[in-house]
Amino acid sequence: MNMDSKSILNGRPALSLKIEQIAEAAGYLWQKGWAERNGGNITVNITEYVDDAIRQLPAICEENPIGLTLPHLKGQYFYCKGTGKRMRDLARYPMDNGSIIRILDDCAHYVIVADQQVMPTSELPSHLLVHNWFLEIGSPYRATLHTHPIELVAMSHNKDFLKKDVLSQLLWSMIPETKAFCPKGLGIVNYQLPGSTILAQSTLKELQEYDVVMWEKHGVFAVDEDIMKAFDQVDVLCKSAQIYISAKNMGFEPDGMSQEQMKEMTIAFHLPK
Ligand code: 13P
Ligand code: ZN
Numbered sequence: 224m225n226m227d228s229k230s231i232l233n234g235r236p237a238l239s240l241k242i243e244q245i246a247e248a249a250g251y252l253w254q255k256g257w258a259e260r261n262g263g264n265i266t267v268n269i270t271e272y273v274d275d276a277i278r279q280l281p282a283i284c285e286e287n288p289i290g291l292t293l294p295h296l297k298g299q300y301f302y303c304k305g306t307g308k309r310m311r312d313l314a315r316y317p318m319d320n321g322s323i324i325r326i327l328d329d330c331a332h333y334v335i336v337a338d339q340q341v342m343p344t345s346e347l348p349s350h351l352l353v354h355n356w357f358l359e360i361g362s363p364y365r366a367t368l369h370t371h372p373i374e375l376v377a378m379s380h381n382k383d384f385l386k387k388d389v390l391s392q393l394l395w396s397m398i399p400e401t402k403a404f405c406p407k408g409l410g411i412v413n414y415q416l417p418g419s420t421i422l423a424q425s426t427l428k429e430l431q432e433y434d435v436v437m438w439e440k441h442g443v444f445a446v447d448e449d450i451m452k453a454f455d456q457v458d459v460l461c462k463s464a465q466i467y468i469s470a471k472n473m474g475f476e477p478d479g480m481s482q483e484q485m486k487e488m489t490i491a492f493h494l495p496k
């Protein structure tokens with residue numbers, strides 16, 4: 224990592240490890256082909272790693288509106304990918320391609336506190352609305368990921384796949400592990416303008432039921448305790464999509480696991496539905 228003497232990461236091994244994990248995940252997104260140019264974004268709630276010295280840090284930008292009022296985020300700190308920044312660059316230099324923000328006491332504005340004036344992702348409303356909900360319900364989830372997985376986005380161009388739980392059932396049936404490691408399946412948000420508060424609100428609604436949400440003709444939004452776990456959920460879904468598409472490319476409709484086989488593994492793995 225590129226760490227000059229002024230980095231907030233210096234002398235903070237736990238926070239450094241957290242940021243290294245984000246950088247590692249960003250590298251995987253690029254290697255997967257899910258992160259063309261600046262595609263996708265990551266935010267992680269890092270408040271548990273924040274000490275008094277960080278709390279004293281002055282703002283290095285003006286107060287910016289979030290576009291939403293989020294009462295549970297008062298005084299919380301987030302690492303955010305910078306808007307327009309590339310995942311492949313973030314993988315090597317996370318503090319040059321993202322920044323640490325503090326949510327102000329009005330719960331409606333944020334400031335950047337470190338390392339540099341890198342403005343956060345344009346999808347900040349979706350990320351922060353979801354983080355607000357995690358704290359509201361006492362969830363252990365701290366990471367949110369938006370990415371553009373090729374096969375899943377391709378499947379979202381077919382209306383039949385967008386009906387409730389059709390895609391979840393299809394993807395789960397391609398290989399047993401998908402249901403085991405993405406047990407809630409894939410929620411669907413119909414096309415909305417990127418970066419909009421309506422997209423944020425629609426995403427939050429689906430996350431009441433699912434850990435991964437499809438943004439029609441755009442990408443997915445995934446949540447979990449840390450960024451690697453959020454990545455894994457998208458990865459297993461995308462693997463299933465690739466198996467489905469490979470079978471179709473060989474000229475046949477894949478059988479999929481039977482309902483009995485799915486039921487058997489749901490019980491064996493103690494899965495929710
Ligand atoms: P940002 O560069 O603003 O994070 O936007 C990327 C993206 O995928 C928007 O949906
Ligand atoms: Zn996007």
